[in-house]
Amino acid sequence: MTKFLAAAIGLVSIAAAVTASPASGQPPAGAAACSGCHPVSSRVSSPVVRLAGMERESIVRALQEFRAGTRTGTIMDRIAKGFTDDEIQALAAWFAAQPK
Amino acid sequence: MSLTRRTFLGLAGAAVLAPARARAQTAGPRVVVVGGGFGGASCARALRQLEPKIVVTLVEASATFTACPFSNAVIGGLRELSAQQFGYARVAADGITLVQAMATGVDAAAKTVTLADGRRLPYDRLVLAPGIDIRWGALSGYDEAAAAVMPHAWKAGEQTLLLRRQLEAMDDGGLVVISAPGNPFRCPPGPYERASLIAHFLKTRKPKSKLLVLDAKDTFSKQRLFQAAWAELYPGLLEWVPLSKGGAVTSVDPATLTLTTDFGKHQAKVANVIPPQKAGRIAEVAGATDRSGWCPIDPVTFESKLQPAIHVIGDAAIAGAMPKSAFAANSQAKSCAAAIATLLAGGTPAMPKLINTCYSLVAPDYGISVAGVYTPTNGQLADVPGAGGLSPATAPRGARQAEAVLAEAWFRTITGEAFG
Numbered sequence: 001m002t003k004f005l006a007a008a009i010g011l012v013s014i015a016a017a018v019t020a021s022p023a024s025g026q027p028p029a030g031a032a033a034c035s036g037c038h039p040v041s042s043r044v045s046s047p048v049v050r051l052a053g054m055e056r057e058s059i060v061r062a063l064q065e066f067r068a069g070t071r072t073g074t075i076m077d078r079i080a081k082g083f084t085d086d087e088i089q090a091l092a093a094w095f096a097a098q099p100k
Numbered sequence: 101m102s103l104t105r106r107t108f109l110g111l112a113g114a115a116v117l118a119p120a121r122a123r124a125q126t127a128g129p130r131v132v133v134v135g136g137g138f139g140g141a142s143c144a145r146a147l148r149q150l151e152p153k154i155v156v157t158l159v160e161a162s163a164t165f166t167a168c169p170f171s172n173a174v175i176g177g178l179r180e181l182s183a184q185q186f187g188y189a190r191v192a193a194d195g196i197t198l199v200q201a202m203a204t205g206v207d208a209a210a211k212t213v214t215l216a217d218g219r220r221l222p223y224d225r226l227v228l229a230p231g232i233d234i235r236w237g238a239l240s241g242y243d244e245a246a247a248a249v250m251p252h253a254w255k256a257g258e259q260t261l262l263l264r265r266q267l268e269a270m271d272d273g274g275l276v277v278i279s280a281p282g283n284p285f286r287c288p289p290g291p292y293e294r295a296s297l298i299a300h301f302l303k304t305r306k307p308k309s310k311l312l313v314l315d316a317k318d319t320f321s322k323q324r325l326f327q328a329a330w331a332e333l334y335p336g337l338l339e340w341v342p343l344s345k346g347g348a349v350t351s352v353d354p355a356t357l358t359l360t361t362d363f364g365k366h367q368a369k370v371a372n373v374i375p376p377q378k379a380g381r382i383a384e385v386a387g388a389t390d391r392s393g394w395c396p397i398d399p400v401t402f403e404s405k406l407q408p409a410i411h412v413i414g415d416a417a418i419a420g421a422m423p424k425s426a427f428a429a430n431s432q433a434k435s436c437a438a439a440i441a442t443l444l445a446g447g448t449p450a451m452p453k454l455i456n457t458c459y460s461l462v463a464p465d466y467g468i469s470v471a472g473v474y475t476p477t478n479g480q481l482a483d484v485p486g487a488g489g490l491s492p493a494t495a496p497r498g499a500r501q502a503e504a505v506l507a508e509a510w511f512r513t514i515t516g517e518a519f520g
Contacts, residue, residue, distance in 0.1 A: 030453035032434035038512050044516035046509040075471050082473025082487030
């Protein structure tokens with residue numbers, strides 16, 4: 001089971017989003033959608049990884065491997081194919097900067 | 101501002117929304133969200149998170165939300181309806197003013213929403229997330245009285261329980277018929293997940309019974325996965341009749357539980373009629389629906405193409421390649437909130453990327469999924485080429501089990517984001 005769930009993408013940290021200004025500090029394209037599966041709230045129990053504060057490089061590597069098909073996923077392999085290298089870098093930077 | 105004060109203001113009406121203590125809030129722009137489902141509740145919360153200066157009011161007639169995802173498991177006897185129900189206390193705790201009332205009118209020129217009791221709520225931006233309404237009478241014989249006998253169960257709640265009770269009361273050996281509508285409709289894989297879980301119920305509890313799915317279409321969501329699983333799990337029990345083989349139901353008779361197609365009549369012991377649908381009524385009242393009954397929108401901002409400053413998200417919207425699903429509504433809600441926050445600050449909304457993730461249960465321990473990534477292309481939300489798609493056609497049973505586990509986690513997470 002673990003290998004199916006050992007995925008990595010993002011979520012919107014509530015705390016960080018609150019301090020962001022709408023004009024400049026919004027999450028990058030695609031980031032807001034991630035929290036439908038990757039929980040933000042500590043009240044939610046889920047085997048899906050929480051990515052706030054994850055290391056930037058591990059997010060990039062996971063998304064690139066899912067996209068290339070070299071990492072097994074249930075659904076992230078299909079979703080990662082929708083993002084470019086630049087978008088992956090932006091997502092990883094965003095989530096790495098969110099407080100855990 | 102305290103929750104008590106904000107709640108009080110919401111109940112007392114918009115006319116008094118300006119006490120000194122609330123100046124910081126009331127000085128900010130006002131967004132009214134109508135509809136407290138996956139789209140509306142998520143949008144209200146995202147707006148507050150993005151920009152606390154925005155004064156957000158959520159208008160919802162029900163005190164409790166009853167979720168449709170996983171309601172097929174309630175029908176199949178695998179889950180209780182209470183597991184589908186959520187209150188709005190935590191939404192209110194985010195500083196959102198809850199107004200428990202029916203929105204009955206929208207004045208797009210004056211920018212006000214009218215409630216059933218006559219109160220008017222002014223807005224700078226309005227978000228409509230009304231979900232679906234049934235097109236009563238679009239299928240001959242199917243009106244509200246017929247739904248009390250042949251439940252649609254396409255809005256979760258009492259209808260869900262009615263269908264479950266009918267299945268439980270049926271003698272073994274009975275014929276169950278599901279009528280599936282033509283596109284577009286809420287939850288494209290929903291009729292087929294329902295067929296699967298009813299088949300599971302019959303197989304385990306009333307194995308001499310038969311399930312017939314009469315379909316107004318020749319193709320459907322996750323089709324090859326469903327059909328492979330049906331052949332494996334429910335052979336001889338579940339039969340799907342496509343449009344081209346006479347599947348389209350042209351009329352129903354609730355007095356005799358008869359469904360008529362161009363090819364013949366089927367008399368059921370239990371009949372689940374999933375009827376044609378349209379955007380929830382307030383969208384039509386607001387002038388945001390086109391002749392299709394759904395709402396054309398800008399794919400970046402979700403602003404109505406028919407009414408300025410009114411945004412439409414979720415099932416009611418014409419969202420291009422995005423299906424009418426809870427996850428799509430939640431994803432659209434957050435994109436729409438970001439666009440509104442930017443517009444209210446005088447900026448230009450960025451091009452969004454949206455995601456849909458949808459799991460279906462074919463059996464309690466057998467899950468399948470579809471995913472998609474979307475971006476505005478030529479004025480429509482289009483699939484990002486090469487992304488998304490179905491679970492593998494062949495996979496070890498462990499992968500199907502893992503998807504069933506992920507489906508439950510999906511439900512906890514998305515309901516947590518919207519209501520928890």
